[in-house]
Amino acid sequence: MTVRTRFAPSPTGFLHIGGLRTALFCWLYARRHAGHMVLRIEDTDLERSTPEAIQQILDGLEWAGLDHDEGPFFQTKRFDRYRDVIAELIETGHAYRCYCSKEELEQLRAQQTARGEKPRYDGRWRERTDSLPGVAPVVRFKNPLSGEVVVDDVVHGRVVFQNSELDDLIIARSDGTPTYNFCVVVDDMDMEITHVIRGDDHLNNTPRQLNMLLALGKKPPVYAHLPMILGPDGAKLSKRHGAVSVLQYRDEGFLPEAVLNYLVRLGWSHGDQEYFSIEEMVRLFDIADVNKSASAFDVGKLAWLNQQHMMRAPASRLVPVLRWHLEHEGIQATSDDQLEQIVVSQRERAKTLLEMAVNSRFFFIAPTSYDEKAVRKHVTADVWAWVGEVSKELSQLADWSAPAIHALISGFAAAKGASLGKLAQPIRLAVCGGTVSPPIDATLAILGKDEALARLAKALAAWSA
RNA sequence: GCUCCCUUCGUCUAGUGGCCCAGGACAUCGCCCUCUCACGGCGAGUACACGAGUUCGAAUCUCGUAGGGAGCGCCA
Numbered sequence: 094m095t096v097r098t099r100f101a102p103s104p105t106g107f108l109h110i111g112g113l114r115t116a117l118f119c120w121l122y123a124r125r126h127a128g129h130m131v132l133r134i135e136d137t138d139l140e141r142s143t144p145e146a147i148q149q150i151l152d153g154l155e156w157a158g159l160d161h162d163e164g165p166f167f168q169t170k171r172f173d174r175y176r177d178v179i180a181e182l183i184e185t186g187h188a189y190r191c192y193c194s195k196e197e198l199e200q201l202r203a204q205q206t207a208r209g210e211k212p213r214y215d216g217r218w219r220e221r222t223d224s225l226p227g228v229a230p231v232v233r234f235k236n237p238l239s240g241e242v243v244v245d246d247v248v249h250g251r252v253v254f255q256n257s258e259l260d261d262l263i264i265a266r267s268d269g270t271p272t273y274n275f276c277v278v279v280d281d282m283d284m285e286i287t288h289v290i291r292g293d294d295h296l297n298n299t300p301r302q303l304n305m306l307l308a309l310g311k312k313p314p315v316y317a318h319l320p321m322i323l324g325p326d327g328a329k330l331s332k333r334h335g336a337v338s339v340l341q342y343r344d345e346g347f348l349p350e351a352v353l354n355y356l357v358r359l360g361w362s363h364g365d366q367e368y369f370s371i372e373e374m375v376r377l378f379d380i381a382d383v384n385k386s387a388s389a390f391d392v393g394k395l396a397w398l399n400q401q402h403m404m405r406a407p408a409s410r411l412v413p414v415l416r417w418h419l420e421h422e423g424i425q426a427t428s429d430d431q432l433e434q435i436v437v438s439q440r441e442r443a444k445t446l447l448e449m450a451v452n453s454r455f456f457f458i459a460p461t462s463y464d465e466k467a468v469r470k471h472v473t474a475d476v477w478a479w480v481g482e483v484s485k486e487l488s489q490l491a492d493w494s495a496p497a498i499h500a501l502i503s504g505f506a507a508a509k510g511a512s513l514g515k516l517a518q519p520i521r522l523a524v525c526g527g528t529v530s531p532p533i534d535a536t537l538a539i540l541g542k543d544e545a546l547a548r549l550a551k552a553l554a555a556w557s558a
Numbered sequence: 559g560c561u562c563c564c565u566u567c568g569u570c571u572a573g574u575g576g577c578c579c580a581g582g583a584c585a586u587c588g589c590c591c592u593c594u595c596a597c598g599g600c601g602a603g604u605a606c607a608c609g610a611g612u613u614c615g616a617a618u619c620u621c622g623u624a625g626g627g628a629g630c631g632c633c634a
Binding site for chain 2: 103135138202210231249265266267268270272273274276293295296297298318320321325328358361362365366367384385386390391396404439441443502503506512514520521525534
């Protein structure tokens, strides 16, 4: 049996971190078993679905690199099929028309809640065959009245529901359009989905879907209900924290492979391993090893993982991303070669590529001012003179490479009986304007001889005052 | 309210009856390395929600309690 999973978002908003994790698990499971992942857009809610949201979801998946093998299929394009199945269900006695008005149902619910009961449809049209003229009916599924439904869930184990707890859900609205729980059943059946992997907020829907599937004479798929992802404070992911588009992580300088690595470790682990390449995830991940409990989103750990990925990636992988972020900062970078040097010297001092871009501004834009406190601290009269002397020596240097620069500066410092730091900090201040940069030799090398010397001269002039 | 789900350090987790007075990672703090910032290394503190039971022995099994979550729509 070929594994077939599906990712089925509803296009009512952007793809957030929870949706991405579900997509990731569907994708990993399909890839691991050489199966197919189908993408299905659940857009039956005509009111809330938007084309922009569809595009955002597609963009998010693409950025993450989670490709699908089939689809996207749109539920709105399958209305004829749903109509046929509804007709079939009515014909076989598994569904019926209900002429209750919304007001009538609201009243029923109000009464039940007042009595402390679970609000549910009481089946008043279940056995009626007449109709109410002038009223457009809904269609309800005739759920079994007794017995139990067992969901054999891969992550939760055996979960038992009593049929008496379930009511006759609406499968077609009075305007004839089908509803979510019903469409899911028909789609999963038609698309021959073997593994339904979704958030565990759907666990309660599963017995209803199982009953419908049984009424249609189909074998149920394997179910895996994933624990939810909570906000950093342990509360439900909300707009205020965490519930942002996955594309925002791109904008903040995260690598998709790092985000995926972070997400795969939420609810799943493989011994003590923290770092996973995409290939390792595919090879090692198994849905059966997933935890049952919800987990909180921790940006700090994501950031750490992001740096781990940056440090292990080939520099060429990071160059275009850094270039993208620099451009967003209004900086037009020139050579790939220079960017690669920047990446290599900066990646161990930045958690994200955005941070790297910001920290690397000075490579492209000469400082217009100098950190005053640092100047007072590091630029004394004799140090000022030394910087002048070392500048002169640097200007004579034929081989403008980090090792050569290092040899020159440390040799000069040694000759003066001073530590390298005594000299490195003022030079750093001169070329960066601040006290933080890669090692001074690398910084000067990347800057280029002309630029470095020009900045030194300018700083010397500014500090002579 | 009813039904269902969940519960190990601040956070992500290891652990499937003895290897655990609980291991790793992020974060925090300290030390080392060091030209800054980092990276890296070393070390510290911090957890089995609670209560019963089963057992020679429980983080691991059972029951209860508490807390959290989800669902109960002509939303998905």
